[in-house]
Amino acid sequence: MVAIVLFTDFGAQDLYVGQVKAVLxxxxxxxxxxxxxxxxxxxxxxxxxxxxxxxxxxxSRGSVFVxxxxxxxxxxxxxxxxxxxxxxxVGPDNGLFSVLWARGRRRSARRILWRPxxxxxxxxxxxxxxxxxxxxxxxxxxxGWTVQARGPRVLFGPDDRAAIIYIDHYGNxxxxxxxxxxxxxxxxxxxxxxxxxxxxxxxxxxxxxxWTVNSLGMVEIAANRASAAxxxxxxxxxxxxxxx
Amino acid sequence: MVAIVLFTDFGAQDLYVGQVKAVLxxxxxxxxxxxxxxxxxxxxxxxxxxxxxxxxxxxSRGSVFVxxxxxxxxxxxxxxxxxxxxxxxVGPDNGLFSVLWARGRRRSARRILWRPxxxxxxxxxxxxxxxxxxxxxxxxxxxGWTVQARGPRVLFGPDDRAAIIYIDHYGNxxxxxxxxxxxxxxxxxxxxxxxxxxxxxxxxxxxxxxWTVNSLGMVEIAANRASAAxxxxxxxxxxxxxxx
Amino acid sequence: MVAIVLFTDFGAQDLYVGQVKAVLxxxxxxxxxxxxxxxxxxxxxxxxxxxxxxxxxxxSRGSVFVxxxxxxxxxxxxxxxxxxxxxxxVGPDNGLFSVLWARGRRRSARRILWRPxxxxxxxxxxxxxxxxxxxxxxxxxxxGWTVQARGPRVLFGPDDRAAIIYIDHYGNxxxxxxxxxxxxxxxxxxxxxxxxxxxxxxxxxxxxxxWTVNSLGMVEIAANRASAAxxxxxxxxxxxxxxx
Numbered sequence: 001m002v003a004i005v006l007f008t009d010f011g012a013q014d015l016y017v018g019q020v021k022a023v024l025x026x027x028x029x030x031x032x033x034x035x036x037x038x039x040x041x042x043x044x045x046x047x048x049x050x051x052x053x054x055x056x057x058x059x060s061r062g063s064v065f066v067x068x069x070x071x072x073x074x075x076x077x078x079x080x081x082x083x084x085x086x087x088x089x090v091g092p093d094n095g096l097f098s099v100l101w102a103r104g105r106r107r108s109a110r111r112i113l114w115r116p117x118x119x120x121x122x123x124x125x126x127x128x129x130x131x132x133x134x135x136x137x138x139x140x141x142x143x144g145w146t147v148q149a150r151g152p153r154v155l156f157g158p159d160d161r162a163a164i165i166y167i168d169h170y171g172n173x174x175x176x177x178x179x180x181x182x183x184x185x186x187x188x189x190x191x192x193x194x195x196x197x198x199x200x201x202x203x204x205x206x207x208x209x210x211w212t213v214n215s216l217g218m219v220e221i222a223a224n225r226a227s228a229a230x231x232x233x234x235x236x237x238x239x240x241x242x243x244x
Numbered sequence: 245m246v247a248i249v250l251f252t253d254f255g256a257q258d259l260y261v262g263q264v265k266a267v268l269x270x271x272x273x274x275x276x277x278x279x280x281x282x283x284x285x286x287x288x289x290x291x292x293x294x295x296x297x298x299x300x301x302x303x304s305r306g307s308v309f310v311x312x313x314x315x316x317x318x319x320x321x322x323x324x325x326x327x328x329x330x331x332x333x334v335g336p337d338n339g340l341f342s343v344l345w346a347r348g349r350r351r352s353a354r355r356i357l358w359r360p361x362x363x364x365x366x367x368x369x370x371x372x373x374x375x376x377x378x379x380x381x382x383x384x385x386x387x388g389w390t391v392q393a394r395g396p397r398v399l400f401g402p403d404d405r406a407a408i409i410y411i412d413h414y415g416n417x418x419x420x421x422x423x424x425x426x427x428x429x430x431x432x433x434x435x436x437x438x439x440x441x442x443x444x445x446x447x448x449x450x451x452x453x454x455w456t457v458n459s460l461g462m463v464e465i466a467a468n469r470a471s472a473a474x475x476x477x478x479x480x481x482x483x484x485x486x487x488x
Numbered sequence: 489m490v491a492i493v494l495f496t497d498f499g500a501q502d503l504y505v506g507q508v509k510a511v512l513x514x515x516x517x518x519x520x521x522x523x524x525x526x527x528x529x530x531x532x533x534x535x536x537x538x539x540x541x542x543x544x545x546x547x548s549r550g551s552v553f554v555x556x557x558x559x560x561x562x563x564x565x566x567x568x569x570x571x572x573x574x575x576x577x578v579g580p581d582n583g584l585f586s587v588l589w590a591r592g593r594r595r596s597a598r599r600i601l602w603r604p605x606x607x608x609x610x611x612x613x614x615x616x617x618x619x620x621x622x623x624x625x626x627x628x629x630x631x632g633w634t635v636q637a638r639g640p641r642v643l644f645g646p647d648d649r650a651a652i653i654y655i656d657h658y659g660n661x662x663x664x665x666x667x668x669x670x671x672x673x674x675x676x677x678x679x680x681x682x683x684x685x686x687x688x689x690x691x692x693x694x695x696x697x698x699w700t701v702n703s704l705g706m707v708e709i710a711a712n713r714a715s716a717a718x719x720x721x722x723x724x725x726x727x728x729x730x731x732x
Contacts, residue, residue: 001517003510011413012501013256015299018280019459022247022303025276029245032513036506042414043469055503058614059510071469074444121444123459126302169499170530200562200609215507215611225531225559255657257500259543262524263703266491266547269520273489286658287713315713318688365688367703370546 002137004033005059007052008068008125009042019126020066027134034059040069040166041236045095046156047165050176053100054216061086066125066133067096074121078153079112079128081136081146090133092124095154102158109152114145164190164221164238171227173234177219187243190221191232194243201225246381248277249303251296252312252369253286263370264310271378278303284313285480289339290400291409294420297344298460305330310369310377311340318365322397323356323372325380325390334377336368339398346402353396358389408434408465408482415471417478421463431487434465435476438487445469490625491520493547495540496556496613497530507614508554515622522547528557529724533583534644535653538664541588542704549574554613554621555584562609566641567600567616569624569634578621580612583642590646598634652678652709652726659715661722665707675731678709679720682731689713 004024010016017038024033036055040048048069056065070077070092078093084104089097093111101107112132119127135141161176168174173190187194188211198210204224209231214220221228221240228234248268254260261282268277280299285291292313300309314321314336322337328348333341337355345351356376363371379385405420412418431438432455442454448468453475458464465472465484472478492512498504505526512521524543528536536557544553558565558580566581572592577585581599589595600620607615623629649664656662675682676699686698692712697719702708709716709728716722 001513003513005506005510013283014412015281015295015410016412018249018278019299019302021278022249022307025245025247025278026304029276032517034506034509034513037503039501051503055507058507060514063510072446075446120459122456126459166503168502168504202560202563212610215608215614257527258656259525259539259654260656262493262522263543263546265522266493266551269489269491269522270548273520316690319690364703366700370703 002031003060003063004028004031004133004137005036005063005065006033006038007036007040007055007065008038009040009048010038010068010125012038016123016125019123020130023126023130024134027131028137031134031137042069043071044237045069045071046161047163047176047236049096049099049156050161050165051174052096053103054174054218056087056100058216059087064088064090064133064137066129067091068125068129069096070094070124073124079124079132080149080152081110081112081132082152083108088136090129090136093152093154095152095156098152098155099158101152102155107151109149110146111149112146114142162240164234164236164240167229167234167236171223171229171231172214173221173229174214174216175219175221175240177240179213179217179219188219188221188240189243190238190240191234193232195221207231246275247304247307248272248275248377248381249280249307249309250277250282251280251284251299251309252282253284253292254282254312254369256282260367260369263367264374267370267374268378271375272381275378275381280309285410286313287315288481289313289315290405291407291420291480293340293343293400294405294409295418296340297347298418298462300331300344302460303331308332308334308377308381310373311335312369312373313340314338314368317368323368323376324393324396325354325356325376326396327352332380334373334380337396337398339396339400342396342399343402345396346399351395353393354390355393356390358386406484408478408480408484411473411478411480415467415473415475416458417465417473418458418460419463419465419484421484423457423461423463432463432465432484433487434482434484435478437476439465451475489518489520491522491548491551492516492621492625493522493524493551493553494526495524495528495543495553496526497528497536498526498556498613500526504611504613507611508618511614511618512622515619516625519622519625524553529654530557531559532725533557533559534649535651535664535724537584537587537644538649538653539662540584541591542662542706544575544588546704547575552576552578552621552625554617555579556613556617557584558582558612561612567612568637568640569598569600569620570640571596576624578617578624581640581642583640583644586640586643587646589640590643595639597637597639599637600634602630602633650728652722652724652728655717655722655724659711659717659719660702661709661717662702662704663707663709663728665728667701667705667707676707676709676728677731678726678728679722681720683709695719
């Protein structure tokens with residue numbers, strides 16, 4: 001059974017996700033639908049692109065992602081289908097998939113030509129991307145719906161992003177820095193502070209801020225039993241740097 | 245496979261929806277359950293009635309809706325099952341379904357006589373409506389659980405509602421005005437402002453408020469990359485009008 | 489079909505629940521997954537333990553619960569599987585399951601020995617508890633993953649908790665007091681007030697605070713068409729008492 005994975009800024013509490021799921025249920029009734037995130041940073045596509053690149057490997061190969069962070073919906077951007085290392089991504093060609101594309105090995109791209117009758121100006125997630133994802137999940141993409149392409153047009157590149165890309169409800173702030181090459185003695189500069197490393201929350205004094213390697217392998221700013229984001233006044237997009 | 249669609253004010257983050265789903269899973273294990281909305285306006289049934297009328301057509305014919313916005317739970321209102329244009333609605337007879345009923349063509353109504361042992365005073369969604377919806381979805385409604393009725397007792401009527409009926413997490417404010425008959429040169433009065441029309445967000449200056457036709461075909465107040473609700477201090481129930 | 493029930497503090501809006509569901513979908517593709525709550529009190533395990541004890545009976549016997557409220561993740565606590573009165577609970581041995589264990593009749597306990605390669609320091613819900621729950625739901629727990637135990641090590645005991653254990657989005661405040669033995673003429677002391685009983689919201693004057701028996705059979709503080717939590721400034725952990 002194929003999984004369709006949703007990564008959007010539609011809001012988990014709002015009335016948009018259900019409408020997408022109604023389309024998926026009608027067109028791919030046997031697919032399982034999993035909500036990866038509906039609170040992706042709405043107006044910072046580059047942050048969302050790094051977040052999706054970090055998150056996607058946690059979902060099975062074969063999964064079909066509907067990825068929508070699309071402030072330019074109804075404007076001139078294209079619609080694309082990318083295959084990267086065994087996973088498929090459907091959504092706007094606005095850079096959202098470009099980090100994982102740039103880091104991918106086996107990859108191919110198609111542009112979506114099909115447009116449904118009654119396409120709304122503001123909800124391509126429901127009207128355009130969900131039907132394409134459902135067709136892909138059901139293994140029945142009609143001929144002519146897509147055409148081969150070289151890759152996404154908008155590209156951010158494969159490098160890490162030295163900025164905060166996501167803040168969770170605990171107040172932990174994920175950066176776009178992958179942790180695997182970094183010495184654990186390094187200090188991280190953020191908001192005029194220099195933070196040391198701690199492996200687990202309990203290893204830091206209560207309330208103290210530190211950096212750690214989160215469960216996606218990314219550098220994250222946290223505080224023991226407190227909100228690092230509130231304590232340091234962090235926002236998505238705020239820059240970080242390794243202290244020399 | 246029948247879909248059971250949930251439209252409530254139970255809160256997407258709260259512990260109520262899961263209890264409803266436990267009942268549905270036990271009694272209609274093959275039905276798919278879709279969360280349409282759990283943040284329906286809690287104390288404005290008329291707004292919720294217009295919102296549900298706008299939203300319901302996005303779900304497949306054959307769907308069984310559990311609709312619960314029910315500040316009078318435990319009081320004297322009845323429980324009903326309505327069939328309107330191929331969809332079924334289960335919930336309180338407090339007006340919630342009356343807009344879509346008044347606009348419907350093929351329609352029938354039944355009153356729910358059955359009461360479970362152990363009916364709670366405050367959670368008829370779990371104890372009463374979910375078992376009835378599950379029985380309907382499974383095609384096994386026991387004889388005697390319902391009796392034919394003329395229609396809902398509480399009625400708001402089919403006309404549009406010139407007020408805000410929902411505010412989403414972006415800060416867009418949906419009105420109860422259907423957009424299909426309105427000239428796109430009209431101006432909309434709200435909060436002592438007159439707003440012009442824009443087809444897509446990108447067509448308005450950044451931060452500027454405008455009205456548009458949303459993806460449900462309703463008149464909506466929005467702002468380009470900003471929260472119209474915050475900017476104009478809008479609330480559910482606030483009146484709007486076409487400027488003459 | 490077995491249900492896997494999730495009870496966590498991961499946040500309904502956040503990116504953690506989806507990762508747990510990806511593991512469950514891959515390892516127990518036929519199980520139904522139900523979100524009971526993802527906003528359990530994060531730093532008050534005792535409140536969460538009483539809440540879970542109240543909530544669990546609403547889910548079918550045979551259900552497998554993944555219960556994670558785990559501020560000490562990555563520290564020294566054990567991982568356990570408990571069977572209590574036909575339901576199974578997987579999670580940390582930090583007291584979260586100890587109230588329902590202490591109140592249970594037929595019960596057995598096992599300690600989890602298995603550790604996955606690549607166990608993260610902060611997300612045992614995804615890496616450790618989800619695979620074990622999936623194996624249990626699929627009826628294929630490998631030999632050697634668990635070993636028999638006497639019971640959980642951390643124990644709070646079976647008694648009621650005279651404090652607020654949960655506040656819902658309406659502002660209703662649930663206590664850890666079970667309502668079944670209490671005279672309905674008693675007054676409840678909280679926040680320097682003495683509250684009388686009302687059976688349903690409509691029975692109280694608009695805006696007035698009262699106590700009631702909620703749909704889980706617990707004593708709850710509420711206000712008619714208003715937020716009792718805001719009005720009385722209530723928080724999880726605040727003490728309550730019966731007035732003599």
